[in-house]
Amino acid sequence: MGRLFGTDGVRGVANADLTAELALGLSVAAAHVLAEAGTFEGHRPTAVVGRDPRASGEFLEAAVVAGLASAGVDVLRVGVLPTPAVAHLTGVLGADLGVMLSASHNAMPDNGIKFFARGGHKLADDLEDKIESVYEEHRTGAPWERPTGSGVGRVRDYDEGFETYVAHLMAVLPNRLDGLKVVLDEAHGAAAHVSPEAFTRAGAQVVTIGAEPDGLNINDGCGSTHLGLLKAAVVEHGADLGIAHDGDADRCLAVDAAGNEVDGDQILAVLALAMRESGALRGDTVVATVMSNLGFKLAMEREGLNLVQTAVGDRYVLESMKEHDFALGGEQSGHVIVLDHATTGDGTLTGLMLAARVAATGKSLADLAGVMERLPQILINVPDVDKSRVKTSGDLAAAVTAAEQELGSTGRVLLRSSGTEPLVRVMVEAADIEQARAVAQRLADVVKSALG
Secondary structure, eight states, X not given: OOOSEEBTEEEEEBTTXXXXXHHHHHHHHHHHHHHHTTTTTTSOOEEEEEEOSOTHHHHHHHHHHHHHHHTTOEEEEEEEOOHHHHHHHHHHTTOSEEEEEOOTTSOTTEEEEEEEETTSOBOXXXXXXXXXXXXXXXXXXXXXXXXXXXXXXXXXXXXXXXXXXXXXXXXXXXXXXTTOEEEEEOTTSTXXXXXXXXXXXXXXXXXXXXXXOOSSOTTSSOGGGOOHHHHHHHHHHTOSEEEEOOTTSOOOEEEETTSOEEOHXXXXXXXXXXXXXXXXXXXXXXXXXXXXXXXXXXXXXXXXOEEEEEOSSHHHHHHHHHHHTOSEEEOTTSOEEETTTOSSOOHHHHHHHHHHHHHHHOOOHHHHHTTSOOOOEEEEEEESSOGGGTTTOHHHHHHHHHHHHHHGGGOEEEEEEOSSSSEEEEEEEOSSHHHHHHHHHHHHHHHHHHHO
16 A cells, blocks of 8 residues: 555545545544544543535545544544644644544545644654554454444534634734735635735735635635736726735745745845844744755845755654744745744745734835845656656656756756656756756656656
8 A cells, every 4th residue: 555644644536546545544544543642541531623615625624524533532623724733723722633534735535634633733744654554454354443422423513613713813923014005815725814904914915815615616717726816906096015825824925015926035034134133033044945045045045044945745844943043944845834833834924024024124025025035946847657766766866967967066956756646747947947947848758758
């Protein structure tokens, strides 16, 4: 059996790859593994369970809740809330486990399960491996130990989650947003109500798009993976900036007043300078992944800030931040972690802090983002290939070596298997965009022929 857990939980087509039976079984396995690890020792365990608005989340939520309760875990069902809200509530409510049902930026037919440990942090790889192993062991015949009578878990709705989370966002915002006009694209996702409420309370004049989820339209031509609507809306409404989330709102990308994209690298650069100014950037260090634009690295060097780079995935960024007590990290895709205020990427918090910097400085977002110059970067996703062979193919290794020699010191090449989708990502940076495009296409062709 291939590993169920990717870089961001278990994900697949709902009711095909990710079934109710799998969701229930993994939830029971998680409860047993955490119990064996001593997480529940001395008390009755509690879990927080939330979801995004996908139609499939309704039956998957029921399966997860049933699995946890059958294993003796009390469940607080918080309903439709962003992933970072579920993580936050897991921490502040002292829960032993958090579960979020979402496929993040993926299309509606997909869904996923993310587990959070006590405190609201993502589970470590070894715990995920153990959950998967225990699930498989019992799936093939070994019976579960099941409580009966008063030992079964109790389930109740926790309606206070929305207000608790919004109040937290307001408490950590460095300054108000009075005078700013902001367009919010909620991707018809989990933040459709939370994010507009938070920006409005903070004093911004808010225009919303993509804020009418119906269970079927999540990420459909909108949100952080489709910025066209947001760019047009910002210009149409004469807004100071636009903020785009993905389906579970752990990401944030932005648009300046002229309709130009401001990506995760630029957002990190803006927040890094703001946090250094306030004394919150511990070690004058930012954590990012190897996918960050070379221009980001050059900007940090120019500003006298340190950059630590990790493997792709916000979980690896977070691991580095926790290990070395760094305060800020993130990904080019818009996962930004402000560790003093969140245990995972939080798109609403990121958007609020970015807007707060605009309000505090009186500068435009374009001016602030100009601290770094993005070098041309071409990313090609190659589907329908054996992504497990990326590091072992001799033909591919030779093609990469040739590309690196051609680019020299003015560019770089990065190939990686997607942790959430069945494809290989080819990324090429170069001073000249046409060269980057040509090299990337050649490598993509080799990936397809060598790994197809």
